[in-house]
Amino acid sequence: MNEELLIRLSNADAVASKESEVRDILKEEMCASSDEVMYDKIGSTIFHQRGTQEDGVKVMFCAHMDEVGFLVRHISEIGFLYLVTLGGVLDKAKENQRVRVTTAAGQKVYGILNVTKTDKGAVKEMYVDLGVDSKEEVAALGVEIGDMVTFDSHCTPFNRPEVYAGKAMDDRTGCYVICEALKRLKTLEHQADIYMAATSSEEVGVRGGKLATYRVNPDIVFAVDVANNPELVKNYANHRLIGHGPMIVHYDRMLAPNEKLLRFVKETAKKHQIPYQADMFGGGGTDAGSAHLSREGKLALVIGIPLRYCHAPWSLTHMADLEHTIELIVRIATSLTKEKYQEFISF
Incomplete structure (x- = not known):
């Protein structure tokens, strides 16, 4: 194999x-x-x-x-990325997850994905925290509206050699x-x-x-x-x-x-x-x-x-x-x- x-x-x-x-x-x-x-x-x-x-x-x-993944839909004044999903990402997979953004230049920028919820507990909005505090700092990282966002997982054997996680x-x-x-x-x-x-x-x-x-x-x-x-x-x-x-x-x-x-x-x-x-x-x-x-x-x-x-x-x-x-x-x-x-x- x-x-x-x-x-x-x-x-x-x-x-x-x-x-x-x-x-x-x-x-x-x-x-x-x-x-x-x-x-x-x-x-x-x-x-x-x-x-x-x-x-x-x-x-x-x-x-x-x-x-399945996301696109950057909006960049807030305080430096948060708001996302739209591409495909059926599970709601339980949208909270406190490490993700990576691929810029137009092919660079990888890392962040934490989280959500806001409605009064009934449904996911309302998804946002990514890049660890910065302004829209200008986001731009300096090369991140733009329309950039691809995916989970920051790295494939590896999973406790036994025949099973892989990724x-x-x-x-x-x-x-x-x-x-x-x-x-x-x-x-x-x-x-x-x-x-x-x-x-x-x-x-x-x-x-x-x-x-x-x-x-x-x-x-x-x-x-x-x-x-x-x-x-x-x-x-x-x-x-x-x-x-x-x-x-x-x-x-x-x-x-x-x-x-x-x-x-x-x-x-x-x-x-x-x-x-x-x-x-x-x-x-x-x-x-x-x-x-x-x-x-x-x-x-x-x-x-x-x-x-x-x-x-x-x-x-x-x-x-x-x-x-x-x-x-x-x-x-x-x-x-x-x-x-x-x-x-x-x-x-």
Whole structure:
């Protein structure tokens, strides 16, 4: 496992439309395994590895680069930054948290995030204390309205070597997985044309998957994303346990997958003894939810990575889950053919 890559991806800062730190890491890691690199016009980056079959099936795996976070909305006269959220940051993650601001020049400025509340205890406003006392001192630090603010967490092993704690595991674990899968596929023969899409702006309306799908026009789309593990439940009701393998998602609010494709993925996992969890979401949604509505419709499915704690300063991920997700992607990619795809869409 490439733990150093996971650490770099988790520590990088990237909210919607400000994903250059993550994009640069992925380009550094994935270009050598790609025959072509493409972009859409919002910054999603697509790594193409050609297959051996002429006019072969086109398969896209996508993972989003952006994390939940904030933008500087207002700077007060006494030097406090007031914020707006990008994505569903948990309210309990907004109090007394260390954060970092990325300036237009790329400098990191550190502060403490806190909130004011309504009479009923709901979060009213979010503000960051930089330790200064005036708007002028804020300006001297290079901080401006519109700057990105992220949690100041640093990825590290968490008491045992197979578990890592860090920020932005939604969806830097997915970015890690598509990166390492593409490297392995470079050494293997596959008939399918493979596209690994690092998408923009998923946390603010699943935008990147839709546009990347239109750009590539694949036959099948797999979103490689995450789901939060209800950490106090470790019985039959929890299908998101870390260390128990990736989730093959049977349903969410935005997608009910093609039943033949779903069966194929489950059978592929069983054939190669890859542990998995069969999950469903009552709500939620991923890039697959918007991608499958592109053009005349696309086959799509979600492969999920279980996390403990999500949309917060810290998430826990299990390296075995990442390894098994990589293996599942590789096995899917090397098994798919044009003929198999035609079976899926034979209604």
